[in-house]
Amino acid sequence: MAAVTGVLGRKGVAGVSGAVAGAGLQFALVVVVTRAFPPADAGAFFTATALALMVAGVAKLDAGNGLVYFIARARTYGYIGISGYIRAAVVPCAVVACAAGAVLYPRLGPLAVALPVIVVGDVLLAATRGFGTVRPTVLLDGMAVPGCQLALVAMVAWAAARGEVSGAGVVGWLAFAWAAPYAVVPVLAAAALHGRVPRGRYLPGTARDLWRYTAPRSVAGAVQAVFQRVDIVIVALLAGPAQAAVYTAATRFKVVGQLANQGLAQAVQARLVRALACGEAGLARELYQTATLWLVLLTWPVWLAYAALAPVVLRVFGPSYGSAAPVALVLAGTMMVATACGMVDVVLTAAGHTGMSLLNLLAAVACTLVLDVTLIPAYGALGAVIGWSGGVVVKNLLPLWQLHRRYRLHPFGRHTLTALRLRAAA
Template sequence: MAALRRVARGGLAGVTGAAVGALAQFLLVVVVTRAYPVEVAGAFFTSIALALMVAGVAKLDAGNGLVFFIARAETYGYHGVSGYVRAALVPVAVVATATGLLLWPVLGVLALVPPAIAVADVLLAACRGFGSMRPTVLLDGVLLPLSQLALVAAAAMAGLSGASLPLAWALPYLPVVALAALALRGRTPRTPYLPGTARDLWRHTAPRSAAGAIQAVFQRLDIVIVAALGGPVQAAVYTAATRFKVVGQLAGQGLAQAAQPRLVKALADGDLSRVRELYQVTTMWLVLATWPIWLGYAVLAPWLLRVFGPGYASAVPVALVLAATMMAATGCGMVDVVLTAAGHTTASLLNLTAAVTCTLALDLALIPSHGALGAAIGWAGGVLVKNALPLWQLHHRYGLRPFGRHSLAALRPRTWAAA
């Protein structure tokens, strides 16, 4: 129960940060769609989607690998753990910087974003590995999106052209990196570098590096494809209608970041009953936190979409597909997190590959004739594949299910009070 309470506290903090971040990102989209023509808004959304997709590839998913090793090292007094931090940070910084330089002709100032995102991700992941969610919540969940909103809004209010938006959006990443480094510095014990540290880290992380790259592509590819096949107007409409999906993604991410170290330790100890409890309780928390949002969005979409302007009212079918898909996805729980915590990184890679393949096939078939709605259907197909495959694998290998007798623990007042 103590571990569950710690996850509850960390998860609640993560979800709170996710709520702040989601609101800030939603308002940023409102500001851009209201202040600039739909073509300019679509071009801006496409460019930041491409920058985030590149950054996601450059991260090499080293952060999750670092959490895995730091959480396990707790048993040994964190002996050699600073070596794991260096082994993760140096390759990521090099790859992200090289990628940014190569893409400068395409992305311009947004080429600064991949190195900053990748380094900050590793630093904040290391903090979570030590059991601290606060830096992730405050820096990535609150400071970054609020700063981006403030600078983009300031550019719009000053009457600056759309060309100024990428710089306003990118600048907040720099202080986030600096503050994340300071947050980790006080938590990492200085220990001697152990032979084989880098080899062990990257042998475990290599399949996840590929999976992380595919996941990054999966999250942002739809906007890029809509822009390529349907034009910037359809990209703007699709981005506006699907902006609410960040609520579910960030809520799940916040809860997963709190639960992942506990899952890794429980699986390392062979404590399957504790894994089952964590999985079922966190699934119920996800459902309780997000299903009311999706139901409300489905009902209110015709009115909510007017916030973006008169050109976005046609996106109601996209909103309905989004709501139904996210309810199905959250009902599966943190399936991929549990699967990778158990060490099945290759299976996770194959699952993501299947999901992206499904999305690409549906996008290419549907976007030319159905525009934003075709992209929504393609994304939905990929999400369902991405969740259904690990759901079956967890049940087949460990007998785990997202709902069961532990689901009721999520409804107990004392559990929430402990949070």
């Protein structure tokens, strides 16, 4: 237990540190945009970036998680054939992303051009995590990209304040500033893989094996990408870009929970896959419960503070954003429930139940869409966060029940108490 807690602790702290840094930088970016530009322009920018990330999430085909799965399992025989798996993952994703960029260029402009770069960079970063390292993901995705985005967006805001950028061109320049930092990610991620991937011939059946496992998750990954950001797009369509700006600002802190969960999942996913593949249910339970404890300890203080200080915090975005405090309260409560479930979907997919995960996500998206369409026209941003909250609850409680029924896995248990004592001693 001490060894698991130590390894998970080191990697988890690294992943979550990157998540916290990334969340802080993204929060600062939203502050700059809402302070420097009118709500209509800010909302248009937030809607465009949400749409771009949603499309990129679909185009990734969840190939990254497929690579983590196969690379982690290949450790036992010297990573033979891994280069073939990486090629089999990258090429289809790049093709889909290029096609999506071509179709959406009239709507997204520079963001459409960035889609293939975003997708390829993400898949290559996932491959590095399959080898058990989270450093490239933390440094590039967690720090470098959001840091450069903040710097470039701040430059656009400064130019707008001087009158050098104005009118319809504002959103275009903001989109370019946001998209440009992604250009370096594929190059640096490929460099991080250099030396880790042994050279070898392409093994027959590699692509078939990869996509047989990944295909259900490709659909699930697409649904997850839609679920994460469709609410901003729907708010913009049903209530206008100004309400989309208010909703984005008030829910910006949800990225803290999402990135913290992602950071811990990246730290533990490869080891969890190996444990379940080898039938080591006790180790899988230990990893799950320890990760859940870390997630709760790291994020619940943030949510409690945000709920208590929401009226003050929201005024950072501008005087008109302080009225969104009820949105923040719903967000904080929902994220506390979600984090208490731990990385429940990661455990479910690591056990091989990708089809079941897809059905859960479809149920969550359906819940969100029904509530959004019903509530947003009357309640705006508050209706949107209620819809999102309903989807999050469904997305977490369904797999929690499924893991309990099939494996008797729970997010809390005797490993939680042991990990808590070890953490206190440390």
